[in-house]
Amino acid sequence: MVPMRRKILPLAVLIGLALAGCQAPASSSIRPTPQPKIETTANNPVEPTFTPTPLAPTPTATILAEPIELTATVWGQLPQVPILMYHRFDPRPGARSSRFTTSLDEFSQHLQTLYDAGFSLISLSDWLRGEIHLQEGRRPLIISIDDLFFADQISLDENGVPALYSAVGVLWDFAQKNPDFNFHAALFYNLGDKGYANHYQNGVFSLQDGWRQARAEAIAWAVEHDAMPMNHFYKHPYLDQLSPEEIQQQMADNDSALREALARVGREDLNGRLPNILALPYVVLPDTEAGLQALYDYINPEGAPVAAIIAGDYAGGPRLLPAPFAPEYDRWHVSRISASTSSVTAIVERIDQIPTASQCKLGEFRGNPHVLPEVVSAAIREKVHLGTCPPGYYVVGQLAFLVQGKEIIQYAP
Numbered sequence: 001m002v003p004m005r006r007k008i009l010p011l012a013v014l015i016g017l018a019l020a021g022c023q024a025p026a027s028s029s030i031r032p033t034p035q036p037k038i039e040t041t042a043n044n045p046v047e048p049t050f051t052p053t054p055l056a057p058t059p060t061a062t063i064l065a066e067p068i069e070l071t072a073t074v075w076g077q078l079p080q081v082p083i084l085m086y087h088r089f090d091p092r093p094g095a096r097s098s099r100f101t102t103s104l105d106e107f108s109q110h111l112q113t114l115y116d117a118g119f120s121l122i123s124l125s126d127w128l129r130g131e132i133h134l135q136e137g138r139r140p141l142i143i144s145i146d147d148l149f150f151a152d153q154i155s156l157d158e159n160g161v162p163a164l165y166s167a168v169g170v171l172w173d174f175a176q177k178n179p180d181f182n183f184h185a186a187l188f189y190n191l192g193d194k195g196y197a198n199h200y201q202n203g204v205f206s207l208q209d210g211w212r213q214a215r216a217e218a219i220a221w222a223v224e225h226d227a228m229p230m231n232h233f234y235k236h237p238y239l240d241q242l243s244p245e246e247i248q249q250q251m252a253d254n255d256s257a258l259r260e261a262l263a264r265v266g267r268e269d270l271n272g273r274l275p276n277i278l279a280l281p282y283v284v285l286p287d288t289e290a291g292l293q294a295l296y297d298y299i300n301p302e303g304a305p306v307a308a309i310i311a312g313d314y315a316g317g318p319r320l321l322p323a324p325f326a327p328e329y330d331r332w333h334v335s336r337i338s339a340s341t342s343s344v345t346a347i348v349e350r351i352d353q354i355p356t357a358s359q360c361k362l363g364e365f366r367g368n369p370h371v372l373p374e375v376v377s378a379a380i381r382e383k384v385h386l387g388t389c390p391p392g393y394y395v396v397g398q399l400a401f402l403v404q405g406k407e408i409i410q411y412a413p
Contacts, residue, residue: 067364072380073133074358075393080320081127081140081354082347083186084110085312085336089152091165092203102339104170110344111174111181114141117348118356121175121182123226125275128308128331130324130398130411134357135180142321143171144186144310144336146232146279151197151205153187154218154227161221165200168227185227188279188310191257192234216261223270229258230277230310231300239280240287244294247286251278251298259301276300276307283312296332310334320353323393325400325411360389362396373399373410381408 086107087100095103102110120138127142134140145153145167154168162169168185175183197205198214222229233239234253242250255274262270278295286292298306308331319335322328337343347354362379376396383389384403394401400411 067366069364070362070376070379070396072360072362072376072389072394072396074360074389075132075355075395076358076390077355077392078326079132079140079323079355079393079395080326081122081142082320083124083142083144083310083334083336084339084343084347086143086145086167086339087147088150089167091152091200097340099338102167104165104167106341107167108170108174110339110341111171113344113348115174115178115181117351119354120180121184123184123228124186124230124277125228125307127321128277128324128334130395130400132323132395132400136359137356138180139351139354139356142184142186144188144279146188147236148187148189148229148232149191149196149215149218150194151200151214154222155198155200156214156218156221160217162218163200168222171227172225183225183227185222186277186310187222187227187229188232189229189254189258190232190234190236190281191254191261193236212261213264216264219258219261220265220267220270223262223267223273228273228275230275230279231255232279233281236281238282238284239291239295240284242286242291244286244288244290247291247294248298255300272302274300274302276302276304277310278306278308279310280312307331308334310336312336313338320350323400358390360394377401377408377410384408 086102088102089104089107090097090101091104093105095105097103097106118137118139119141120134122132122134122140122142124142124144126132127140132140148154152166155163155166157163157169162172164170164173168187171185172183175181195207196211196215196218197207198211199206199208219229221227231251231254233250234257235250237246237250239247258274259268259271262268276298278298286295295309296306311333313336319337321334324331337347360380360383362376362383365375376399380389380394380401380403384391391403391405394403402409402411
């Protein structure tokens, strides 16, 4: 999103228009997406093309039987979020963590440390859409896990909930005990290079008959509870060693395999929830313009274009992901932080850079103010003028505003 300035009419006039049943200005059902900025060399910029992101049809402003109570999430400074990146997990008591394996004991310690520092989970998909909402006083955090599906990452127990000898089970249990921590995760899967160990005993996982069914049931649970599977390419290849056609096939095969798993357990109804977000295997981009273009142009089976390309660590220390309306935001280079006790400590030490959420009640509206951003903007201006709510970044649904001094700026969606 980019900032644009709107002339704000008096609130009473705008609400009067809404109550009169005025229609919102006609708008397209798609949103143009800014050009990506990936370069293969310093002197050879790539200018990819891509399909605009489809949105739900815009409803018109109508008189509603019941008023709508609008509450804005307010951030005192530009929202930004750490994205932790995990891989495998070791459930054995006393296990030691390594670069790509985290002991579940240490994972539990990470969650407790972050929760105590005021962090709560937010969905990666919501963040990328600009729906940056969190409970009062909490700081945003995103957890991602790569290279699924392994049973140490998610296994269901005999009651059909994630087992405590799996990472998602530990995360789910922690969220149930601490509801304001929330439960969300981004699960970057590649289904073409592994089986799924469906039996666990005394710290050892083994592959037995019925593993495909067990994996499918775990996938369905994950989608239903917003531990959301996202595309990490079918066989986890080096993309710089593949042709554009092979890159396309890796994405398509991975998407097909996931939907086949959901069909196995009769949950095709969940397909529409799946986002089209790509994570780079080995954090390696294709080395040709045509290969890059294959990423930008990929459409998933439900017709959604790529929302973002997720990378890994960057040199120079942990990077925070800014809100999508920030000038420096680049959805083609979404950075993450390799999870470890030291990186969790580093995040906590930087909490002054990660704002907490507050709430501003804007009032009741009988029209549909979501299609009349001027009404929302004027309500925000009035609350700030009265001193009821502070200046800062306001998020109402997918609408975003900056209140600075006597000026209010709306960010174009």
